Amino acid sequence: MSKYVYINNKYLKFKDAKIHIEDRGFQFSDSVYEVIKVLNSKLLDIEFHFSRLKYSTKELNFNYKVNQTFLTKIFINLVNKNKLKNGIIYLQITRGIQPREHAYKKYLKPNIIIYTTKKKFNLPDKNYKGYKAITYPDIRWGRPDIKTTSLLANILAATEASKQGAYETILTKGKKVTEAAHSNVWIVKGTKIITHPANKEILKGVTRTVLKKIIRSLNLELIEKEFSIKELLKSEEVFITSSGSLVTPITHVDKIKINNGKIGAITKSLALNLYKAII
Ligand SMILES: Cc1ncc(COP(=O)(O)O)c(C=O)c1O
Structure with a gap:
C-alpha cells in the first residue's frame, strides 16, 4: 500500500486521505478512473491514458479539464515519494459533492484522488505464466467504453472467477465474446490475431x-471483428491485455485446454515485443 496519496491539491498519508459521504463517486459511481503502469519507475503509455481520460470526462459531461502536465507532475511526485519501482498509479476523478439526488448539478467541483500500488507483472521471462479464465455473461451497463468506477458487474464476474480458481472472466453476450472483466481478449487462429x-x-x-x-509492425495479420464463444474455445491461442496484466496467456477456458494448456508462440512473442516497446 502506498505511503502517500494525492487528494485535491494535497499529499497526505494513506490513512489520512478521506472523502465526503455525499461525494457522487461514492454514492453513485459517478466517477472515472485510469490505471497507469509503472515499470522501473517509468510511467508508461501516458498519452493514451490522458486521451481516454479526456474521452471519459467528456462523455459524462464532467466539469473537469484534463491538464496533462499538471497530472503528470503529481504522478512523478508520488512515484518518487512512494519509491515505486514496479506497479500502478491509480487516478480517480469523481463528479464532486452534492446533496444526494440522482440528477447532477452543473458546476460541481470534482474530487481528484491519486495513489500508487506495488505490483509484480507477468513478464515474458522464465516465470511467464499462463492462466485459467472462465466465461460469464456480460451484464454491464450500456457504456463500457467509458472508464467509470461503475464496476459492479465486473466485480461479480471477477469474484466468480476467483471462486473457480481462475485469473480472469471472459464476458459473453449471447453467443459472442466482448472482452474480459478487467482486460481485452484476443484469439489466434492460424496467422490471424483477432480481437x-x-x-x-x-x-x-x-x-x-x-x-x-x-x-x-511485425507484419502479422490483425483482425478487429466480433468472435463467438465457439471460436474462442477452438482457437489456437488466447491471451488478454491490460495495464496490469500486460500480455497474459490464457491456457484454459472453463474446462477446455487451449493449445494443450501451454503458452502459445505468438502470445509469447507479442509479450516480448510489448515488453521491449515499453521499456
Ligand atoms: C473492462 C476492461 N477492459 C479492458 C481493460 C484494459 O485496459 P488497459 O489496457 O487500458 O489497462 C481494462 C483495464 O482495466 C478493463 O477494466
Whole structure:
C-alpha cells in the first residue's frame, strides 16, 4: 500500500486521505478512473491514458479539464515519494459533492484522488505464466467504453472467477465474446490475431492500442471483428491485455485446454515485443 496519496491539491498519508459521504463517486459511481503502469519507475503509455481520460470526462459531461502536465507532475511526485519501482498509479476523478439526488448539478467541483500500488507483472521471462479464465455473461451497463468506477458487474464476474480458481472472466453476450472483466481478449487462429472492435461494447484498452501497433509492425495479420464463444474455445491461442496484466496467456477456458494448456508462440512473442516497446 502506498505511503502517500494525492487528494485535491494535497499529499497526505494513506490513512489520512478521506472523502465526503455525499461525494457522487461514492454514492453513485459517478466517477472515472485510469490505471497507469509503472515499470522501473517509468510511467508508461501516458498519452493514451490522458486521451481516454479526456474521452471519459467528456462523455459524462464532467466539469473537469484534463491538464496533462499538471497530472503528470503529481504522478512523478508520488512515484518518487512512494519509491515505486514496479506497479500502478491509480487516478480517480469523481463528479464532486452534492446533496444526494440522482440528477447532477452543473458546476460541481470534482474530487481528484491519486495513489500508487506495488505490483509484480507477468513478464515474458522464465516465470511467464499462463492462466485459467472462465466465461460469464456480460451484464454491464450500456457504456463500457467509458472508464467509470461503475464496476459492479465486473466485480461479480471477477469474484466468480476467483471462486473457480481462475485469473480472469471472459464476458459473453449471447453467443459472442466482448472482452474480459478487467482486460481485452484476443484469439489466434492460424496467422490471424483477432480481437473485438473498439466500439461502445468494450473498453478501448491502452495496452490493446499499443499492441495493435506492434502487431502491424511485425507484419502479422490483425483482425478487429466480433468472435463467438465457439471460436474462442477452438482457437489456437488466447491471451488478454491490460495495464496490469500486460500480455497474459490464457491456457484454459472453463474446462477446455487451449493449445494443450501451454503458452502459445505468438502470445509469447507479442509479450516480448510489448515488453521491449515499453521499456
Ligand atoms: C473492462 C476492461 N477492459 C479492458 C481493460 C484494459 O485496459 P488497459 O489496457 O487500458 O489497462 C481494462 C483495464 O482495466 C478493463 O477494466
